[in-house]
Each structure stands twice: as C-alpha cells, then as structure tokens.
Amino acid sequence: MQAINDISERHAEVIGLKVRRVTEPAAIETVSRLAGDIWRDHYKPIIGERQVEYMLNRFQSPDAISKQIAVGYQYFLLFCNARPSGYFAWLADTEDxxxxxxxxxxxxxxxxxxxxxxxxxxxxxxxxxxxFRYIWLTVNRHNQFAVDFYLRNGFVNSGAVVQDIGDGFVMDDYRMVKVLSVAEQ
Structure with missing residues (x-):
C-alpha cells in the first residue's frame, strides 16, 4: 500500500474520500476561503460575527495556516465531485x-x-x-451538533477547556478524547 501525504491513499479511496494534503499556496488559499464560508455560516449564531471574523483572521487566514503547517500541522482538503467540500488538520504528538x-x-x-x-x-x-493510543480535539461547548457527532463516533467528553485567544475573546470548549483499543491498533 503506497502512503501518500501521510494518509493511506488506498484507505481514503476505499471509504469514498478524495483527500489531498495542503502544502502549496493555492491550496492554502482554498482552505482559507472554505473556512470563511463554513465558519460564517455555522458559527455566527454560536459565537457572533465579531468573534468569527477575529478567529478566521487569527487561525484560518492564509498566513496563519502557513505558519501552522511550518510548525508541524498537516492540513487536508476533502473533495466531493471535484469540488472542495471540507477540510481537516491534525498535529501528531509522538511523545504522547x-x-x-x-x-x-x-x-x-x-x-x-x-x-x-x-x-x-x-x-x-x-x-x-x-x-498512537488516542485521538483528541476540542469543540465549542455550545455547538451541540458537533458535540453529538463526536459522542456518536466514540469520543468521550473529558471536560471543559476555556482558553483566552485575545481581543477579549475566549474559546469555550469541551476536550473530546477517543481512546483506540489495542485491537484497533
């Protein structure tokens, strides 16, 4: 099985995904535009327009994404019918x-x-x-749609995390953890 971009291409195709690693400026721009569309639509009712715009600029601008990639985050674009339809990013911690x-x-x-x-x-x-032993993430605690999604997919809520992100804003999240069983590894 040939591994491409740190994801098994065969595994991604078997489960019906077209996934491409984001490394080039054009792909970074695509992620940033997609983030703007998704975040503005979904998060305005949860955290308000001002915080959405602040977070997009701070965390999902092309410059911010490039800096994250430079320190080890891996970004991926998801395509449906050749159209960018989502994205995800992760950071591996080999020590943990x-x-x-x-x-x-x-x-x-x-x-x-x-x-x-x-x-x-x-x-x-x-x-x-x-x-790796487990996967973890944070999710806005008022985003019940996403909280329920992660619970249905084997994650456990391990508690609240409130993080000051500047300009008077905080991320008010839950930390969700999915422990991988030995059989899964």
Missing part, C-alpha cells in the same frame, strides 16, 4: 502517542452525509500506522 485533530469542517451541503465519520476513520487509520 496521540493525534490532535485541530480542524474538521464540512460545508453545509455535505453535512450529514457521512464525510465527518469517514475523516475520523482516516485519522484512526493514521493512528494505527503510528501506534
């Missing part, structure tokens, strides 16, 4: 034997289609190849 999914966003027309579940499967497969 864990994978932090820092981003997992699907555009509205593709939500509830199983794509998020398939991305979790790709992350689990990656963990198996690296002998």
């Amino acid at each position: 034997q864990s994978l932090h999914i820092s981003k997992l966003y699907i555009d509205k027309p593709q939500q509830r289609s199983g794509l998020g579940r398939r991305i979790i499967s790709v992350a689990e497969q990656h963990c198996r190849t690296q002998n």
Whole structure:
C-alpha cells in the first residue's frame, strides 16, 4: 500500500474520500476561503460575527495556516465531485502517542452525509500506522451538533477547556478524547 501525504491513499479511496494534503499556496488559499464560508455560516449564531471574523483572521487566514503547517500541522482538503467540500488538520504528538485533530469542517451541503465519520476513520487509520493510543480535539461547548457527532463516533467528553485567544475573546470548549483499543491498533 503506497502512503501518500501521510494518509493511506488506498484507505481514503476505499471509504469514498478524495483527500489531498495542503502544502502549496493555492491550496492554502482554498482552505482559507472554505473556512470563511463554513465558519460564517455555522458559527455566527454560536459565537457572533465579531468573534468569527477575529478567529478566521487569527487561525484560518492564509498566513496563519502557513505558519501552522511550518510548525508541524498537516492540513487536508476533502473533495466531493471535484469540488472542495471540507477540510481537516491534525498535529501528531509522538511523545504522547496521540493525534490532535485541530480542524474538521464540512460545508453545509455535505453535512450529514457521512464525510465527518469517514475523516475520523482516516485519522484512526493514521493512528494505527503510528501506534498512537488516542485521538483528541476540542469543540465549542455550545455547538451541540458537533458535540453529538463526536459522542456518536466514540469520543468521550473529558471536560471543559476555556482558553483566552485575545481581543477579549475566549474559546469555550469541551476536550473530546477517543481512546483506540489495542485491537484497533
């Protein structure tokens, strides 16, 4: 099995995903535009327009994404019918034997289609190849749609995390953890 871009291409195709690693400026721009569309649509009712714009600029601008990639985050674009339909990013911690999914966003027309579940499967497969013990992420605690999604997919809420992100804003999240059983590895 040929590994491409740190994800098994065969595994991604078997579960019906077209996934491409983001490394080039044009792909970074695509992720940033997609983030703007998804975040503005989904998060305005949860955290308000001002915080959405602040977070997009701070965390999902082309410059911010490039800096994250430079320190080890891996970004991936998800395609449906040759159209960018979502993205995800993770950061591996070999010392802790864990994978932090820092981003997992699907555009509205593709939500509830199983794509998020398939991305979790790709992350689990990656963990198996690296002998990682668990996957973790944070999710806004008022984003019940996403909290329920992660619970349905084997994650456990391990508690609240409130993080000051500047300009008077905080991320008010839950830390969600999925421990991989020995049989899964």
